Amino acid sequence: MSTLIKDAKILVAGQLTVKDILVKDGKILAIGHDLHTQYGPADHVICADQHFVTPGLVDVHVHLREPGLTDKETIATGTMAAAHGGFTTIGAMPNVEPVPDTPEKVALMVAQNAQKAHVHVAQYASITKDRTSENLVDFDGVKQAGAFAVSNDGSGVQTANTMYQAMVAAAKVGLPLAAHVEDAALKGDGVMNAGPVAERLGLPGISNVSESAQLARDVLLAQASGVHYHVCHVSTAESVQIVRAAKQAGINVTCEVAPHHLLLTDEDITMDNPMLKMNPPLRSPKDRAALIAGLLDGTIDMIATDHAPHTDAQKSGSMKTAAFGITGLETAFATMYTTFVKTRLLTLSQLIDLMSTKPAQLFGLHHAGCLEVGEPADLAIIDLDHAYEIKADQMLSKGHNSPFIGWQVYGQVLMTLVDGQVVYGKE
Template structure:
């Protein structure tokens, strides 16, 4: 059966056009005018885009499924308009072996409502100096490597990992964190930490490890991707590295450009994330970095937790914020509606750019013969973000209650509707 999405504003090849999108046999058959089909989806006054791509999510499956599981995490992604995601390996057990990786890839395919790409760990269990068999992990289905949640503490370990990753054509997506400088902090170092009398996190915990790793990446030639950059100095380091020809890319998380530490109203664990919310100066630098191309893409770092883990004192609560269901609407409302970003720029940062950076061939664009992974958004109707509408098990976001534009109307994966408002 053929399906046509009619009358929408379509994002294609960096431009917004008025067109119909014809779907047949799970693929896009044509994009053009006056296309006909058995089934019609009316997208009048709606935005039609490639399914959004999020290279940084945490699905807690296996081992921590009380927080999230493959099905609920991928349903949350679909609810946010995402059709391809990259799942981090900080699960129990960490997929250190080909057998564990194969099992995770199989579970992702069988239970996922969207396309789920699986990271392998940089080091065994993400906290050791033992480097797993990257070639075998890649053969088993790992699309990239990350110890997200943990920085690689030993320079020699990171150097050897980069050499091995480069030899196997794998990206290392790094959580840059020097634990000795992080020093069990919970909030960015500054006036707010002093006001709330909370243990501070110096920006040096992030920036010194980025500086170290950029030199190692220059030496090894590996594609070094930095997760959730959060400081002005991080952006400047990446800008300088790119100018020197170092093979580096980086992402920014929505919360780091939407909020600053000055927005934290009280000792509230919903505002506890890692890296922490930074200063207004850092936020401004991140936005400039998005605009000038230093920052390559947006990734949510969707990190769900059980409610009991995000209540009480920030000192005792888990790090993390959900993001799959709120990312596009909050970013569209804050940056496109106010004229900071053009709609095309935001869409590029969330579709074709992540696909390009991670060399993903089957997502992030709308073209004939491409997989029919499509999101439809309502840019005109204001809605309120409500806990009862979330499909993730995690509700740990401070954005609940915000009035936003850009709600997801429908998400299709391989031509099939997996979410509908």
């Protein structure tokens, strides 16, 4: 079975160039012009009409909610949302019920992902039993069962010795450790960023130091253990400074930033609005500026959505009682492209590097994040030229908890292919 993608605008050495892409048996067979003269007619033809064709996007931080929390999302709906957003590989976080904290549970989740997912799913195991205890998982066992990394996302590891022993064990078997850095005692009952806005709204705040203090601890533990230490959703100026210093010291640290922390600040919270409640919270304009600077100078390695769907009921009422989290898979590329590439803060090539190439490379997701002959045909066709409105009724995720609904953006995904098969869009 062969498919010819005609008139695809692709990045070649950082420049957009129109070429054809021939796909056969799920892999890219050739890229060039007049491919039919060498390879004969294709079984199917997709006319890209000079729209941008990118290697499938890669998101290492996604909450699929299955098993146990399927009122929020399922493997099927979450991965369809991923395809709608142009993502062809995602990393599924372990805060589900039951937690994948044994080789058997990880193996079951890997099998379910393979059966139900519309895109490639890399599965996290937890760092500790039940994700919040002090008892470590069997790192070698969960790796053999298919885990590509470990994380307690949603909770910080509170005890330094537990984190250090986890890092030593993860380093020994070659598993990246992705950390949700948060000191629970410093966070307290906060629901938004501590500062003048929280005080004006009468809402309990979350200080910057609740994130940065634990991060400072962890980078020294990472240096001592030699683990690949990955920082989830950095949100503060202090965190960027710590990661920058750690990299300069030669510590094996990588980090991600979420689109919402690049796009919004606590000053956008003008009332008690649960749609703007997330963890870590939207920070100050100063923090946002530091995140953008870290993105531009390479301190921040990648963009990851922290896609966290909830039901409408769970995101209603007050920020004091509503769930933390927003969706992101279906809005990430368009909001990033519109805000950063259209304004020339980033090039398109840099954005694809941050949202596809680097996350795949740094997490060892082989064959993801590249558009090359011989590699799987994981691709997205994107209209960069026409504005559209983000609408809740067009989202494929179960969760509609997004502050970006109603935004006018560029970068609409028209079609997504996984292993050469169309999983979103129409031929």
